[in-house]
Amino acid sequence: MFQFVCGCVVVLGLSSGLWAVDLPYGSDTLPYLATRATLVATAAAVRPLPVKEPLPSGARINAYGVQLQREPVLKGTVPDAREVTVVVPLALDFGNAEETRLQKGQTLFLAEYTDNDGLATIGAPGTQPAYLLVSGRYGVVDLQKSDFKQQRVAEYVRNLSGQAEARLDAARTQWCLSTLTEGDDFLKRSAVFELDRFSQEPQAIQILARALESTNTSVAIKRDAINVLRTSEQESAVAPLKSLAENGQQPLVLRKHAVDSLGAVPGGLTILQEWSRGNDRVLAPAAVRSFQKWEKVKAAPPN
Known part of the structure; x- marks a missing residue:
């Protein structure tokens, strides 16, 4: 789970005597x-x-x-x-x-x-x-120019936020699906970070997979979605990461990020081993680097 974690100091909106200006990952969602x-x-x-x-x-x-x-x-x-x-x-x-x-x-x-x-x-x-x-x-x-954005923000703030023990129920699922389909990048990024809260649930992985496949999702949002899959610790995250990495129509930066992220999820190292033995000009070298990195990470003693 990566929500709001980036090695920065989390201060704004809390004690107003704290004035570090670094913002945590996701602070704009x-x-x-x-x-x-x-x-x-x-x-x-x-x-x-x-x-x-x-x-x-x-x-x-x-x-x-x-x-x-x-x-x-x-x-x-x-x-x-x-x-x-x-x-x-x-x-x-x-x-x-x-x-x-x-x-x-x-x-x-x-x-x-x-x-x-x-x-x-x-x-x-x-x-x-x-x-x-x-x-x-x-x-x-700014909600003045879009009724859709106005409705989605109001629905989230009033009905979906602040529920620590919430589950990815029908209302939350529909909110994420609709914003990832029709929203601007602010809403889509917000939906990805909301799904991060439930990244161990199969439905969240499926919704993120759809976002990665969509031609209506920007590179930046897809990168955020990959990050959620990377930290989900779910074997079901392998399929969407593998599919994106193998898709030659996807931007090279996303394909390489997906390859690197595979090593973090259960079953991903096996895929990396297979690719490292192949001849694909993108997958093979990226898989070698990723496999070596994750082998070292997993062999290192715990802190």
Whole structure:
């Protein structure tokens, strides 16, 4: 299981006194954003706030005064205050171009912000509720131009997120299938990370296999799907990885990634051995490297 693990520090959306800007793998997906947000609402108006920089800790932030719409609210309760303060670490803020700034109509994933040092530097009323934008600019989703995206995000945040003991039931399965079929890359990536939570269930492997076969799935999303199969520890992951690696119509980078990933799943080393003895210009050398690597990994004593 690789969800939200990349060797980076997981900080944003949690204690707002922590200011590392490295984000964990998957921090731009719904499973991460919806879990860490305490309030998910839409901006009705936005204005920049002055900030005395840097903070005593040396961190640098930007801040916005945001009026939030009362409806729809996907999670939490909008405060009674006319405006809330939204804090963004400078390195994770938006660019200077007008089209990339925090704007009216965007849906914000927010977590409570309680850093007194940070609040003291912001030119906003001290009693004004303050929030941290989860994952910085990645915690902003524009739902105005797509009813499908609006529906899928609302369904996930309201009905599917935050269920630690959930199973890959019919509703969750249908959500993943529909987003992988019709969604944009944000939704598709979110679906892959949701399936990672259930990667030991056969249905999850089957859905990921379909995504790998689809011509409507980008290279980046397919790479994420391969990563889930790689860490699933399921023998059933061998078939979709093998099929992709052997498919000459797939991008070379994905074929090689699938070959390398085979060594991580039960039964995969046998396939690598077979390919390493063959003459395929892609599979043979990649299989030799992967087999040697995984042999060393599996022979190494546990830490």
